[in-house]
Amino acid sequence: MKVQGITVLGSTGSIGQSTLDVVRRHPDRYRVVALTAYSQVDRLVADCLEFLPLLAVVGDEASAAKVLARLRDSGARTEVLWGEQALVQAATHPDADMVMAAIVGAAGLAPTLAAAHSGKRVLLANKEVLVMAGELFMHAVREHGASLLPVDSEHNAIFQSLPSDFARGLTQCGVQKILLTASGGPFRNTPLADLANVTPEQACAHPNWVMGRKISVDSATMMNKGLEVIEARWLFDAPPEMIQVVVHPQSVIHSAVQYVDGSVLAQMGNPDMRTPIAYAMAWPERVAAGVEPLDLFKIARLDFMAPDFERFRCLRLAYDVLYEGGTAPAILNAANEVAVAAFLDGSLPFLGIARLVEAVLHALPAGPEGSLEDVLAADSKARQLAHKLIRDHHFA
Ligand code: NAD
Ligand code: MG
Numbered sequence: 001m002k003v004q005g006i007t008v009l010g011s012t013g014s015i016g017q018s019t020l021d022v023v024r025r026h027p028d029r030y031r032v033v034a035l036t037a038y039s040q041v042d043r044l045v046a047d048c049l050e051f052l053p054l055l056a057v058v059g060d061e062a063s064a065a066k067v068l069a070r071l072r073d074s075g076a077r078t079e080v081l082w083g084e085q086a087l088v089q090a091a092t093h094p095d096a097d098m099v100m101a102a103i104v105g106a107a108g109l110a111p112t113l114a115a116a117h118s119g120k121r122v123l124l125a126n127k128e129v130l131v132m133a134g135e136l137f138m139h140a141v142r143e144h145g146a147s148l149l150p151v152d153s154e155h156n157a158i159f160q161s162l163p164s165d166f167a168r169g170l171t172q173c174g175v176q177k178i179l180l181t182a183s184g185g186p187f188r189n190t191p192l193a194d195l196a197n198v199t200p201e202q203a204c205a206h207p208n209w210v211m212g213r214k215i216s217v218d219s220a221t222m223m224n225k226g227l228e229v230i231e232a233r234w235l236f237d238a239p240p241e242m243i244q245v246v247v248h249p250q251s252v253i254h255s256a257v258q259y260v261d262g263s264v265l266a267q268m269g270n271p272d273m274r275t276p277i278a279y280a281m282a283w284p285e286r287v288a289a290g291v292e293p294l295d296l297f298k299i300a301r302l303d304f305m306a307p308d309f310e311r312f313r314c315l316r317l318a319y320d321v322l323y324e325g326g327t328a329p330a331i332l333n334a335a336n337e338v339a340v341a342a343f344l345d346g347s348l349p350f351l352g353i354a355r356l357v358e359a360v361l362h363a364l365p366a367g368p369e370g371s372l373e374d375v376l377a378a379d380s381k382a383r384q385l386a387h388k389l390i391r392d393h394h395f396a
Helices: 014-025 041-051 061-073 084-091 105-117 128-143 153-161 192-197 200-204 213-221 223-235 274-282 313-324 328-344 352-363 372-391
Strands: 004-009 030-036 055-058 079-082 098-101 121-124 147-150 175-182 243-247 253-259 264-268
Touching: 004 014, 004 084, 004 105, 014 030, 014 041, 014 098, 014 274, 030 041, 030 084, 041 055, 041 061, 055 061, 055 084, 061 079, 079 084, 084 105, 098 105, 098 274, 105 121, 105 128, 105 328, 105 372, 121 128, 121 274, 128 147, 128 223, 128 328, 128 372, 147 153, 147 223, 147 274, 153 175, 153 223, 153 253, 153 264, 153 274, 175 223, 200 213, 200 328, 213 223, 213 328, 213 352, 223 243, 223 313, 223 328, 223 352, 313 328, 313 352, 328 352, 328 372, 352 372
Parallel strands: 004 030, 004 098, 030 055, 055 079, 098 121, 121 147, 175 243
Antiparallel strands: 175 253, 253 264
């Protein structure tokens, strides 16, 4: 078997590090071609010294100089670049067969789209790409013969539970519903009155998963599940009515597919992202991922309940923008990114996140998704308005 070259976009993050752990276990199968980070110079240098990529990318010139000096001191010959265009170079590197898209947020859109345009196998963790530009991205994948493997654990589970020819249409394949599971996050049972005073540390303490801070806050508001509904719509060409969110606090069933004959096929496992990452990397084969086997006796029981749209307004807003279509999901995503960052730096209360996103959606009319420029313009307008509303203390 030919060794597969892999670029890891966002290699210093939670998904990036889990990806490198899978690579480390299979040096005979994978070779790292490029790694990209934003500001975590120490982590990037350590990973460059271990995996010896051809290219390393960071966010700014000063970080690039630091990385370069330390690599040259250690005798490593990795090329070091910085900035957005360099991310695209990493994503389209001729030696990369596959690209792990694990940058968080809108910053990952351009390089992930570029990977699709150059026909790579795209391992997609960066769900914001599909939320912002689902139609454009799926079109690029089809037009340029790229393959798309979902890394988000729910979508990876759905992918595993669908027939391999699902692209001919879910209904044609006998699918009735996609059952998208959700843990409900750390505040599933918190009294509503207490949510007003939630701190970033509490919001980032997810009961089952260890993740980056943005997705942890998204899980606490359940915006993450909303983004995942939109992600599922595009990945599987599923109408919103077909996507049912199921709250399942143990995070053992990672999602399921319900068929017309009464069957429900689910994928189960311990909550460890190395399982979906290894699946996406090795598909259609399977490789060891370093994950503990699932012990059903230890788990003993699994619970399921309907989502509470009153408590988790962000989930409702995500369904709303999905029905609205066009640039509405991009507006929601941009407002949410600004809101989460403001919550994390203490300038917005927890409940302000949903209120801010809703206010931005009300103020800005959605247009057609059209081109990448349309999407980026909607994103930028939404960010400006969200920042202004925070500055003016609308949600303090
Ligand atoms: P993280 O915060 O741990 O890592 C983010 C990575 O993106 C880092 O390497 C960082 O350097 C890079 N980055 C951040 N801003 C950047 C910018 N402006 N330009 C270039 N690079 C930038 O995040 P994570 O938890 O690894 O999540 C990554 C993506 O995967 C997100 O879209 C998230 O929704 C998705 N995801 C994560 C998990 C998980 O378990 N962590 C599960 C499913 C999906
Ligand atoms: Mg998920």
